[in-house]
Amino acid sequence: MLPWRAGAGERADPYRVLVSEVMLQQTVVKTVEPRFHMFVNRFPAVEALAAASVDEVLHAWQGLGYYRRARGLHRAAGEIVRNHGGHIPDDVETLEGLPGIGAYTARAIAAIAFNRPVVPVDGNVRRVLARLAAIDRPATKLAAPIAALARKLESDFRASDTAQALMELGALCCRPANPACGTCPWERCCRSRALGLETSLPRPPEKIRRPELFATAWLARRSDGAILFRRRPDEGLLGGLIELPSSPWCGTNAIVEPDFGTGFALLPGSVRHVFTHIRLEMRVMTGQCETHPDGFFHPPDGCSTLALPTLTRKLLRHAGLD
DNA sequence: CACCCGTGGTC
DNA sequence: TGACCAAGGGT
Numbered sequence: 001m002l003p004w005r006a007g008a009g010e011r012a013d014p015y016r017v018l019v020s021e022v023m024l025q026q027t028v029v030k031t032v033e034p035r036f037h038m039f040v041n042r043f044p045a046v047e048a049l050a051a052a053s054v055d056e057v058l059h060a061w062q063g064l065g066y067y068r069r070a071r072g073l074h075r076a077a078g079e080i081v082r083n084h085g086g087h088i089p090d091d092v093e094t095l096e097g098l099p100g101i102g103a104y105t106a107r108a109i110a111a112i113a114f115n116r117p118v119v120p121v122d123g124n125v126r127r128v129l130a131r132l133a134a135i136d137r138p139a140t141k142l143a144a145p146i147a148a149l150a151r152k153l154e155s156d157f158r159a160s161d162t163a164q165a166l167m168e169l170g171a172l173c174c175r176p177a178n179p180a181c182g183t184c185p186w187e188r189c190c191r192s193r194a195l196g197l198e199t200s201l202p203r204p205p206e207k208i209r210r211p212e213l214f215a216t217a218w219l220a221r222r223s224d225g226a227i228l229f230r231r232r233p234d235e236g237l238l239g240g241l242i243e244l245p246s247s248p249w250c251g252t253n254a255i256v257e258p259d260f261g262t263g264f265a266l267l268p269g270s271v272r273h274v275f276t277h278i279r280l281e282m283r284v285m286t287g288q289c290e291t292h293p294d295g296f297f298h299p300p301d302g303c304s305t306l307a308l309p310t311l312t313r314k315l316l317r318h319a320g321l322d
Numbered sequence: 323c324a325c326c327c328g329t330g331g332t333c
Numbered sequence: 334t335g336a337c338c339a340a341g342g343g344t
Contacts, residue, residue, distance in 0.1 A: 002340095020340085021340070024339085025339095025340075026327090026328085026341055026342090027330090028330080028331075028339050030330090030331075031329075032340085063328090063330095065328025065329045066328055066341085067327085068327065068343080102343080105341075120340080122341075123341085124339090171339095171340080236326085239327090273328095274335095275327080276327050276328060276329090277325080277326065277327080310328075310329065311328090
């Protein structure tokens, strides 16, 4: 039983279901759990979330990745308060109209929080259904037949439990590798099992290649010890988050001197970080700086109030800070 | 539709 | 250590 779910005979809090489902997008339960508790403690209801600033929400989202989700959730809260009287919509169509809520999340909220007879299809359910019906198609053409099958499974019978049970079946039994078919309630009606295809379906997608990029980060400290930071653009990678100034990320591994400050020296070693589509290696230079036109200074012991991506945390740690 | 968007756990 | 991958959405 997950902490944001309703117990037996209880009714799930739709706001908590909304927050948890957005956090769970491409993020495992174990990672989400502690972050969920922090988040709903800080923003206990949709009104509190809507009233918060984007920076507060990004800070609460720190380390979870896919930071666009935090912006979408914040905007969705605003729309829910403004257009829906502070009540989370209970129908798929309205939910899908909210920012950051797509086909899966809309159905997950409708089913889990409101017991609507819909079947949310996440990665687990996609795998369960692809195997059950032995749908042998490339990953890019799986969506339509899976959605059609999911519609046929819609039922008024305990829709909330059914939705969670399907996902759990995929996570615990119908696993990507080493599926535990012997314990599966659907073993005898599974087409893949009958055909001996249970481990070869669904077909794995082509693997991605990450280009390797390099950059130099500049850790500049003012005479009072404050550190120079800058804010990234709202759109794109790590949108709106705070980082150390650095050279542009490029394909050649060269140390780049800053065009500001004084006394910069290279730290030994480097920091590696892997994004969805980029592999990055950064060197760190430390030096002094008193003013900067684009950045801002922040005391080192107050970094906990900034929305720093994990890359920046690694860089600070590499320099012996944080 | 292909591509963009993070991170931490696991093997 | 590296590849894989997870309760996806937006463009």
